[in-house]
């Protein structure tokens with residue numbers, strides 16, 4: 001496909017851990033399935049990677065009731081981490097990824113530190129090259145506050161995962177915080193090789209109808225994604241970049257080439273595309289081609305050079 | 313239901329937009345889609361909304377390369393569609409989901425409101441295959457009636473005379489698309505009479521290809537209750553397998 005110039009390497013300079021990406025564009029967790037779901041639309045070998053649906057130790061049925069609510073410029077979801085569980089992932093989903101040579105990050109989620117430790121061990125035993133840790137999950141032992149909202153808890157969580165996992169460790173930060181810098185630093189000090197951000201913002205969708213003589217209300221509380229969160233994501237990536245040395249994978253409302261430039265301007269080293277996949281299932285490939293065409297036309301020899309030119 | 317065909321993004325060129333009833337429109341467009349079955353749907357890109365909008369295929373003509381949908385005006389997505397003009401392009405994902413599993417049995421077709429869309433397509437295919445069928449439809453008001461059924465109920469419920477109709481016509485199988493509440497009642501009646509019923513469901517969708525798990529319903533399978541996606545596992549389910557909440 002001629003996308004070779006988009007090759008990029010994410011590197012933790014301190015430990016030397018690296019993640020090679022064929023392109024800097026990754027399908028975001030929860031929007032790209034487990035393995036080959038998008039193969040009807042694009043050649044998955046032209047992707048940097050996919051981040052799998054968040055995997056928990058046990059299989060989870062997810063939330064009951066309405067799970068989606070569309071808002072201006074965005075989407076609120078409360079899927080509730082429906083997933084097949086790590087055993088079924090390893091048995092049924094992983095062989096497809098391997099056979100089809102699809103690069104991926106295993107996205108993991110848990111309700112206790114022990115859950116994450118076990119998931120990390122299993123990833124290690126199965127030689128999974130990269131994991132992305134979703135820390136926007138309620139910590140059952142600490143009163144169900146998100147792991148990712150307390151720097152001490154996040155440091156501890158990252159450290160414990162690190163002790164059980166030798167591959168490339170990405171910590172995905174929650175934006176529902178006052179102090180993203182402290183969280184990014186905690187993840188780095190705990191041993192993360194890379195930060196990805198942002199996960200969804202908390203949101204409430206409300207619909208009120210007046211039928212006959214009665215108000216009919218419908219509410220959906222969940223995670224907000226899509227283009228309306230892009231300014232928050234840009235802010236967060238900018239803050240994170242100023243506080244850590246490890247690479248940053250940026251996401252939040254990316255839908256166009258210009259969005260990639262905006263995130264590069266605040267220091268993104270790679271990108272994830274989430275909600276936009278629902279509108280254009282070819283977008284991860286299309287953006288890679290647009291990026292390459294831009295680089296060809298303007299004589300950038302590789303992605304690093306382009307990134308440097310924008311971020312300087 | 314296991315009808316398979318590869319899905320993709322298609323381009324359509326509007327042939328005609330027509331108002332067919334109160335707040336109800338039909339759009340016919342040319343496309344290069346080569347196969348689609350009754351009960352399958354398409355998901356149209358609307359520039360003024362975040363997500364695509366799903367619509368059942370109401371007719372497909374493989375000789376003329378045309379597809380037809382009918383829709384009720386609801387919000388911004390359907391407002392965009394209503395204002396399309398001849399020659400305009402649309403972008404749609406298709407074919408999506410699994411359609412009706414057509415049996416060689418005497419069929420009762422039940423369509424209520426715009427739910428009549430996939431049933432009109434199904435009726436055409438049943439007739440082409442010489443499968444005997446009887447088609448009833450229901451609408452809230454006279455102004456909303458979409459033609460095509462053998463018997464149309466206005467005001468009351470499409471189910472008002474259902475048991476008599478089933479008996480009089482020696483019905484062996486039922487196919488339906490209607491509001492959830494109607495489908496639920498219909499399934500209960502069909503289960504009681506031990507007649508198989510296939511129902512086409514609707515749920516708000518994001519990806520429409522089985523990835524996001526946003527459109528989940530519960531179905532019973534092998535003595536267990538499991539999740540099924542309306543967009544990929546459905547939208548057609550057996551009335552007997554759906555677990556109603």
Ligand SMILES: Cc1cc2nc3c(=O)[nH]c(=O)nc-3n(C[C@H](O)[C@H](O)[C@H](O)COP(=O)(O)OP(=O)(O)OC[C@H]3O[C@@H](n4cnc5c(N)ncnc54)[C@H](O)[C@@H]3O)c2cc1C
Nearest residue numbers: 070366367368383384386387388389390426429514515516
């Ligand atoms: C498989 C399937 C087939 C359908 N076939 C038809 C059809 O043939 N004709 C027709 O008129 N309508 C059909 N619908 C419903 C149609 O998709 C909605 O009426 C339409 O999306 C409304 O969009 P809007 O922007 O005009 O309305 P809005 O009310 O602004 O939509 C807001 C949100 O709610 C969703 N939504 C609203 N109503 C429904 C609904 N009933 N089902 C699912 N999502 C909904 C929209 O997609 C959007 O995300 C179908 C739905 C599904 C899931």
Ligand SMILES: Cc1cc2nc3c(=O)[nH]c(=O)nc-3n(C[C@H](O)[C@H](O)[C@H](O)COP(=O)(O)O)c2cc1C
Nearest residue numbers: 028029030054077134198199225226252253274275
């Ligand atoms: C339907 C849906 C499901 C998601 N599931 C997960 C998940 O399982 N794990 C996770 O870390 N993030 C999940 N996310 C968050 C996305 O990966 C991403 O961080 C977020 O949507 C912001 O990017 P976007 O605006 O491009 O969608 C989900 C998002 C959506 C819309």
Ligand code: FES
Nearest residue numbers: 518520524525543
């Ligand atoms: S809409 Fe995404 S799984 Fe059905």
